Amino acid sequence: xxxxxxxxxxxxxxxxxxxxxxxxxxxxxSEIVQVNLPASPGSSGDKIIxxxxxxEYISSSFIRICVxxxxxxxxxxxxxxxxxxxxKKTFKISGLDELLNVS
Amino acid sequence: MAVNLxxxxxxxxDRAQLAAAEFQQYDQEQTDRIVESVFxxxxxxxxxxxxxxxxxTGMGIWExxxxxxxxxxxxxxESIRNEKTVGVISSDSRTGITxxxxxxxxxxxxxxxxxxxxxxxxxxxxxxxxxxxxxxxAHRGASKSCAETVRICYxxxxxxxxPEDCIQMISSGNRDFTQMIMxxxxxxxxxxxxxxxxxxxxxSSGNPAIGVGPGNVPVYIDESADIPFAVKSIISSKTxxxxxxxxxxxxxxxxxxxxxxxxxxxxxxHCYFLTPEEIVKVGNIAVLADTMSMxxxxxxxxxxxxxxxxxxxxPEGTKILLAKLDGIGKEHPLSYEVLAPILAFYxxxxxxxxxxxxxxxxxxxxxxxxxxxYSNDESRIMQFAxxxxxxxxLVNTPTSQGGVGYFYNHLPPSLTLxxxxxxxxxxxxxxxxxxxxxxxxxxxxxxxxLWFSHDQAEFYDESRTTDEIIHNxxxxx
Numbered sequence: 184x185x186x187x188x189x190x191x192x193x194x195x196x197x198x199x200x201x202x203x204x205x206x207x208x209x210x211x212x213s214e215i216v217q218v219n220l221p222a223s224p225g226s227s228g229d230k231i232i233x234x235x236x237x238x239e240y241i242s243s244s245f246i247r248i249c250v251x252x253x254x255x256x257x258x259x260x261x262x263x264x265x266x267x268x269x270x271k272k273t274f275k276i277s278g279l280d281e282l283l284n285v286s
Numbered sequence: 287m288a289v290n291l292x293x294x295x296x297x298x299x300d301r302a303q304l305a306a307a308e309f310q311q312y313d314q315e316q317t318d319r320i321v322e323s324v325f326x327x328x329x330x331x332x333x334x335x336x337x338x339x340x341x342x343t344g345m346g347i348w349e350x351x352x353x354x355x356x357x358x359x360x361x362x363x364e365s366i367r368n369e370k371t372v373g374v375i376s377s378d379s380r381t382g383i384t385x386x387x388x389x390x391x392x393x394x395x396x397x398x399x400x401x402x403x404x405x406x407x408x409x410x411x412x413x414x415x416x417x418x419x420x421x422x423x424a425h426r427g428a429s430k431s432c433a434e435t436v437r438i439c440y441x442x443x444x445x446x447x448x449p450e451d452c453i454q455m456i457s458s459g460n461r462d463f464t465q466m467i468m469x470x471x472x473x474x475x476x477x478x479x480x481x482x483x484x485x486x487x488x489x490s491s492g493n494p495a496i497g498v499g500p501g502n503v504p505v506y507i508d509e510s511a512d513i514p515f516a517v518k519s520i521i522s523s524k525t526x527x528x529x530x531x532x533x534x535x536x537x538x539x540x541x542x543x544x545x546x547x548x549x550x551x552x553x554x555x556h557c558y559f560l561t562p563e564e565i566v567k568v569g570n571i572a573v574l575a576d577t578m579s580m581x582x583x584x585x586x587x588x589x590x591x592x593x594x595x596x597x598x599x600x601p602e603g604t605k606i607l608l609a610k611l612d613g614i615g616k617e618h619p620l621s622y623e624v625l626a627p628i629l630a631f632y633x634x635x636x637x638x639x640x641x642x643x644x645x646x647x648x649x650x651x652x653x654x655x656x657x658x659x660y661s662n663d664e665s666r667i668m669q670f671a672x673x674x675x676x677x678x679x680l681v682n683t684p685t686s687q688g689g690v691g692y693f694y695n696h697l698p699p700s701l702t703l704x705x706x707x708x709x710x711x712x713x714x715x716x717x718x719x720x721x722x723x724x725x726x727x728x729x730x731x732x733x734x735x736l737w738f739s740h741d742q743a744e745f746y747d748e749s750r751t752t753d754e755i756i757h758n759x760x761x762x763x
Contacts, residue, residue: 266642267638268641269673271642275645275649280649286642
């Protein structure tokens with residue numbers, strides 16, 4: 184459901200998600216994501232990227248995690264890429280697409 | 287001065303209220319006679335009023351304004367002539383509910399500069415059909431042509447026996463005065479067609495309002511589309527009255543694989559793709575940098591005027607300017623709504639990316655308004671409709687003529703297009719006479735047997751499960 188990849192050159196940490204990220208799934212994922220993220224993304228200067236290419240559903244709890252990590256990372260250090268149109272729409276309706284830099 | 291304005295506002299509204307009091311006594315036949323008389327007078331003057339509007343505003347094309355005037359008179363009239371808007375409008379013996387139409391009272395109708403005479407006639411017809419006096423507040427740039435329209439319609443209404451002052455016009459030159467009328471306690475409804483600020487003022491007045499939202503219409507040309515047909519259709523729409531209808535196309539989105547073919551088709555049909563330098567020049571004059579709203583000096587202008595203002599040379603006879611953009615938002619002024627023959631053009635490397643571009647354009651400023659897809663694939667059409675927030679999802683249709691109804695579909699002909707909550711409106715409908723009546727419902731006693739045969743003590747018994755109670759509620763039915 185989630186895999187991690189770190190690119191030292193670009194200082195980019197990518198978490199690639201797949202499937203339905205409903206409340207139950209996010210409960211399981213939450214800790215895994217936190218453990219695997221850079222310890223203090225904001226100060227280390229790492230960029231955090233969530234790749235949602237194969238995600239077909241997101242719950243509000245997943246959006247909350249995104250917001251929390253984006254805040255930790257700081258301005259411009261967090262982005263969401265490869266959202267499918269309905270997922271992108273979900274972020275837009277939440278009003279958080281700009282904060283989370285969704286594309 | 288302020289006292290004078292208050293007196294003036296009170297005078298206008300008192301007159302309208304007297305007209306409302308008299309009008310509510312009219313039956314359907316009397317009402318319809320007035321509506322027909324006004325339709326005939328407006329229709330008879332469609333060419334003169336179109337020319338006046340064009341001359342006064344300097345916007346659009348007078349021949350196209352004639353068609354708008356036909357829409358605002360003949361087509362609107364035909365769509366409402368057989369509607370019941372007085373007295374009993376429906377009665378259902380099965381439910382025991384009888385519906386009665388009641389007028390609302392004085393309606394303040396705001397008329398935009400882009401479609402002045404047509405919108406004035408349209409609003410007058412739907413207000414009179416619903417027995418509501420109307421106070422027209424025309425854009426100051428179109429006040430003369432609107433005043434002449436009002437004069438013609440009012441005389442025709444009086445000849446057919448309408449109440450005195452059933453149609454009035456106020457000058458919109460003084461914003462305070464307009465807002466005073468908007469907020470007046472005796473105004474029943476504001477029918478606000480115009481820019482965002484004006485619609486917001488109407489909604490903030492404390493009186494009920496039916497408004498419209500801005501449009502930023504994305505058009506997706508799918509791989510299954512007939513490209514020459516789609517391009518021809520888009521051109522016929524975007525050049526209609528030089529793009530002044532708010533439902534007109536704003537951006538074209540295609541797959542990279544189709545780019546060349548679509549581009550060549552636009553060029554073949556006398557459209558011009560701007561160079562990157564020209565895009566900057568046109569963007570600078572078409573969109574105001576501080577507000578990202580369209581420049582009033584560009585609205586409804588032909589390509590030749592826009593090119594001159596921007597300081598660029600384009601082939602003679604160019605119908606539309608297209609700007610290939612690689613982004614959406616403030617860095618790309620032409621991604622915003624411009625009611626002129628200018629189109630943004632986007633390419634995407636796959637279907638999902640194309641949909642995401644449409645979504646971004648939709649959310650940039652056109653929520654709830656209109657979107658369009660050219661496709662022969664039903665599943666793509668349904669996906670497009672589900673994804674985008676628009677009251678009108680037009681299929682294989684020119685959006686200017688499609689959005690206003692009648693010509694290409696069975697939407698009610700209208701020059702006030704509701705945009706739902708996305709556009710901060712109460713409805714996504716094409717507004718017409720039925721939106722301007724209060725419906726009373728006579729509800730005859732028809733006891734609901736389910737309710738009265740049920741032992742209501744069960745509702746107070748916490749030991750009973752939901753399933754048990756529901757089972758008993760419907761038992762033997």
